[in-house]
Amino acid sequence: MQLLEERIRKDGKVYDGDILKVDGFLNHRIDVGFVCELGKEFHRLFGGCGVNKILTVEASGIGIACLTAQYFGCPVVFAKKSRTSNQDAEVWSAAAHSYTHGTDHTVIVSKEYLGKDDKVLILDDFLANGCAAQALLDICGQAGAEVAGIGIVIEKAYQNGGKALRAKGIRVESLARVASMNLRDGITFC
Amino acid sequence: MQLLEERIRKDGKVYDGDILKVDGFLNHRIDVGFVCELGKEFHRLFGGCGVNKILTVEASGIGIACLTAQYFGCPVVFAKKSRTSNQDAEVWSAAAHSYTHGTDHTVIVSKEYLGKDDKVLILDDFLANGCAAQALLDICGQAGAEVAGIGIVIEKAYQNGGKALRAKGIRVESLARVASMNLRDGITFC
Numbered sequence: 001m002q003l004l005e006e007r008i009r010k011d012g013k014v015y016d017g018d019i020l021k022v023d024g025f026l027n028h029r030i031d032v033g034f035v036c037e038l039g040k041e042f043h044r045l046f047g048g049c050g051v052n053k054i055l056t057v058e059a060s061g062i063g064i065a066c067l068t069a070q071y072f073g074c075p076v077v078f079a080k081k082s083r084t085s086n087q088d089a090e091v092w093s094a095a096a097h098s099y100t101h102g103t104d105h106t107v108i109v110s111k112e113y114l115g116k117d118d119k120v121l122i123l124d125d126f127l128a129n130g131c132a133a134q135a136l137l138d139i140c141g142q143a144g145a146e147v148a149g150i151g152i153v154i155e156k157a158y159q160n161g162g163k164a165l166r167a168k169g170i171r172v173e174s175l176a177r178v179a180s181m182n183l184r185d186g187i188t189f190c
Numbered sequence: 191m192q193l194l195e196e197r198i199r200k201d202g203k204v205y206d207g208d209i210l211k212v213d214g215f216l217n218h219r220i221d222v223g224f225v226c227e228l229g230k231e232f233h234r235l236f237g238g239c240g241v242n243k244i245l246t247v248e249a250s251g252i253g254i255a256c257l258t259a260q261y262f263g264c265p266v267v268f269a270k271k272s273r274t275s276n277q278d279a280e281v282w283s284a285a286a287h288s289y290t291h292g293t294d295h296t297v298i299v300s301k302e303y304l305g306k307d308d309k310v311l312i313l314d315d316f317l318a319n320g321c322a323a324q325a326l327l328d329i330c331g332q333a334g335a336e337v338a339g340i341g342i343v344i345e346k347a348y349q350n351g352g353k354a355l356r357a358k359g360i361r362v363e364s365l366a367r368v369a370s371m372n373l374r375d376g377i378t379f380c
Binding site for chain 1: 213214218219220221222223225226248249252253255256257259260263264265266267268270299300302303
């Protein structure tokens, strides 16, 4: 999506340690009008798929999911992060590892809000190694919910997450796919 | 706001320990169309105040803030929670205590995204003792930003947070004000 690639080139900041910061419009300050344009694009891509629920994970996915859900006319469920494993009989849960923060955590969704009648679009801001997306897929599997696909704002296409998900036959649509990035040469897109 | 009071009566769940769960439409599953109605009401209340930024705190404030910001045509900044105190020269920070979780944490906002040219509407899902709101006010003070007011979805009016804020001369508008709640009698509104 050209609008997004331009914005990443303009406002994204590359740091050592494979970090791309988009805090200025997506992750800390949210440019709501701009994110609505991303939401319209997700709807163009997945609008014909019968999606009746958007699933994301706190915190940075919530704004994108809520603004996008308006075009689908469906609710959002956001998975909560827990520092401890959660064996509560009332929740679906899956383990996830954050490479950014070097931490393990559990993501949980109340059984009340995800089930076999749901057709789910999973949304997230970033896809790199795919841990968060895998955890959300795992939760959909436990719930018996059908997954229409995964929508990602920025995919680090040089990492393995997207490849592994697509190899499973899952439809993954990333609005921008970063081919490479470093301090010297900046960002190139696929 | 009658629509909200009706929804809280219908879907809110009262638990021991002064807990009101509204996970079904506000805090875990988000009824996006319904939250847009709350956003329109916040805009009716604060639309004439020159607000150019909405400030909230992760995670449960983000959806409300993003959906409301559309009516104001302004961006959202969400404060991040950190478990440790943060002395980073690049952020405004304030301490906050969560009575729900019994934890202390620090909320931080990058100096880049809040400053003296901002006229801020602070939004949050709940107001009880007012710790989160006080921390966000503190951050606005550090940044030299003007605060147009505080918009709250559900105020526990029998706790002191709202009273203390209003005593400081801050405009606080709560869409629903709970006068009392308990397992036996349910919820009554002011």
